[in-house]
Amino acid sequence: MITVKNLYHSYTKDDRYAVKNVTFEIEKGEVFGFLGPSGAGKSTTQGILTGLLQLQQGEVNVVGYDMRKPSREMFNKIGVSFEQSNVYNKLSALENLEFYKKLFDVPTLDPMFLLKIAGLDHVANKKTSEFSKGMKHRLTFVRSMLNNPEAWFLDEPTTGLDPAIASQIKDIIKEKNQAGTTVFLSTHNMYVADELCHRVAFIIDGEIKLVDSPRNLKLQYGEKLVGVEYKLGDELKKESFSLIDEMDRLKLNDIINNGNIELMHTKEATLEEIFIKVTGRGLQYNETSI
Amino acid sequence: MLRRILSVMSRDFKSGIRDFMVVYILIAPFLLAFILRALIPSVSSTTINIAVLETMDQDMISYLESYSYVETFSNRDQIIDRIGKTDDIYGLIRTDTGYEVINQGNEAGEGIELIKYIVNARGNETTQLPVIVKVSDIGWQLSPLKQYGANFLIVFGSVFGSMIILLSIVEEKMSNTLSAINVAPIAKFEFVIGKGLLGFIIPVIGTIGTLIILGFTQINFGMTILTVLCISLISVVIGFSIGVVSTEPIGAIAGMKMIFLPIMASVFGGIFLADKWQFLLYWSPFYWAFRSIDSIILQTANWNGILLNSFFIIILTSFVFFLLKNRIKHGLN
Incomplete structure (x- = not known):
């Protein structure tokens, strides 16, 4: 569905690359996460994949279109949701969607239906200048669904949203993916990536450091530990036990059989911990030199 | 293609009429024509x-x-x-x-x-005068205020449409909607035509309204519309070029004011400069429009003259367009 080979991009048209030798493939129906801190090259890569930035070096193929010569028709097959909401403030929510609907050559979804799933149907005829940031973001998000895209590019789809709305957005993404939509998700939010993505790529300083599924990464980089809080007499004890070490396993077994366990959880690594381990940097790191 | 072009145009118009400044721009030619009519000595x-x-x-x-x-x-x-x-x-x-x-x-x-x-x-009809009085006609067929006032309003009004283009581009830039347009299946030329159409339609409507308000109902409207379409082209090009580099409406309109100088120079130069100095204005498309409109108002125009003047306007506009083409293209990305 999406193929990227040896992609380079420099805003200054010299060897200061914002994206360096990026290569990956996304299969049809996959949710692919592009995980990295701000300035890592996520938006640059997405910009090239969606035709917003000119392809300088490398090979990029999106839904069957070579991005060296992007075709207008390609945009009938893809949807792009931006990190910053971008809607016409003097038009109502419905007018915004109706305007974009008329630009497509393919069957589109009913704007009122989209407003409903975004929870904006009650303000369909209200000018978007009166909308909150979250409402505008949801409108931008559902606008990218208008043409029922085969490939859906989402840039930080839940950033800045309250948890309830973010949860709704994630549900919509899951639902669309189950219906066959391929999703390219750029985010620095590890929880979103962990929850939604079949595979993730860690990108930093314009280079992909690793591509794998969150499960494989956790298995590979996580420690097989179980944390237990239990009462021994009046004392509350907190210990971690290795699932590999025989002694620890026996001790854990003994606590399970005889102890008064209050809390117990596996201590698998989070994507953020793995990211730090692999790249040496945190996901909130802000790169300003690019 | 037509559907997308008209969608862009109708969106701009819809958005425009919700803005006080744009509504004022739309009615300005008619207001100015009414004011001019009040100033012209009545019958x-x-x-x-x-x-x-x-x-x-x-x-x-x-x-x-x-x-x-x-x-x-x-x-x-x-x-x-x-x-x-x-x-x-x-x-x-x-x-x-x-x-x-x-x-x-x-x-x-x-x-x-x-x-x-x-x-x-x-x-005293039979009285022999001590001097010989000869009366000659210097060619004024209309009140100069009416003749040149209408001409000025028409040439000046060609800018009003481009101001709406300018404001709509600034709106797109301020709300970052150009990015959304750039990932929609609309070709760049369709978007530009859709945005530019109002820059032609509004001056044509303004011109016809101005002429009717001022009582010029017997003139050749075909020639008038052709001339207005040609002169609107330069305003549209300049409107685009200023719009794509502006980040807020007041600054954009201030930038657009620079076009007023060649308009003023062309119209007042055309009126006051002696024939032998008129060549100093040949560089200005507005000058050729002024000449066309003048002959149309005086009903001395013929199609050959109008087509020749229109040709000069288009040639000069093309030159300006090629100078600004890259700036416009880059600004719309």
């Missing part, structure tokens, strides 16, 4: 009206009618009643010793003196 204020008795010598009435509008009444009281009405009309009654001029006292101008000249001139 009644340039024609003298005289009330006379039916018994006045018919030759004298015919003589007066060659200089004025004459109304006849059966008696003096009726004449006085007529003079008492709101408009300006003078009474002229034959007396034993000559003529009596009756006025209300609040008439504008030097009406009484004019009537005295007219009456005396008839008495």
Whole structure:
């Protein structure tokens, strides 16, 4: 569905690359996460994949279109949701969607239906200048669904949203993916990536450091530990036990059989911990030199 | 393709009419035309009206009618009643010793003196003058204020459409909607045509309205529309080029004001410069538009002349467009 080979991009048209030798493939129906801190090259890569930035070096193929010569028709097959909401403030929510609907050559979804799933149907005829940031973001998000895209590019789809709305957005993404939509998700939010993505790529300083599924990464980089809080007499004890070490396993077994366990959880690594381990940097790191 | 072009145009129009500044731009040509019409001397204020008795010598009435509008009444009281009405009309009654001029006292101008000249001139028709007076026509067919005022309004009005383009591009930039357009299946040229259409339609409507308000109903509207479409082209190009680099509307309009200078120079240069210096204005497309509109208003235009002037406008506009093309293209990305 999406193929990227040896992609380079420099805003200054010299060897200061914002994206360096990026290569990956996304299969049809996959949710692919592009995980990295701000300035890592996520938006640059997405910009090239969606035709917003000119392809300088490398090979990029999106839904069957070579991005060296992007075709207008390609945009009938893809949807792009931006990190910053971008809607016409003097038009109502419905007018915004109706305007974009008329630009497509393919069957589109009913704007009122989209407003409903975004929870904006009650303000369909209200000018978007009166909308909150979250409402505008949801409108931008559902606008990218208008043409029922085969490939859906989402840039930080839940950033800045309250948890309830973010949860709704994630549900919509899951639902669309189950219906066959391929999703390219750029985010620095590890929880979103962990929850939604079949595979993730860690990108930093314009280079992909690793591509794998969150499960494989956790298995590979996580420690097989179980944390237990239990009462021994009046004392509350907190210990971690290795699932590999025989002694620890026996001790854990003994606590399970005889102890008064209050809390117990596996201590698998989070994507953020793995990211730090692999790249040496945190996901909130802000790169300003690019 | 047409659907997308019209969608962009109707969106811009819809968005525009929700903005006070754009509504003002839309009605400005009509307002200015009404103001100009109020300033142009009206027919009644340039024609003298005289009330006379039916018994006045018919030759004298015919003589007066060659200089004025004459109304006849059966008696003096009726004449006085007529003079008492709101408009300006003078009474002229034959007396034993000559003529009596009756006025209300609040008439504008030097009406009484004019009537005295007219009456005396008839008495002196046979007098041999000590000088030879030759009257010649220098070619004024209209009030200069009306002729050039209408011309200026039309050429100046060509900018109004491009101001709407300018504001809509600034709106797109401010709300970052250009990015969303760039990932929609609309070709760049469709977007540009859709945005640019209002830059042609609004000046054409404004021009027709201006001409009708000013009473130019007998002119060739085909030639007028062609000229307005041509001159709107340069305004549209400049509107785009300023819009794509502006980040807020007031700054954009301030930038657009730079186009006023060549318009003023072209119109006033065209009026006041001697023929031998007119070539100094040949660089300006607005000058060629001014010349076309002038001949159209005076009803001396022919298609060859209009097409030639339009050709010059398009050539000069093309030159400006090629200079600004990359800036516009880059700004719309």
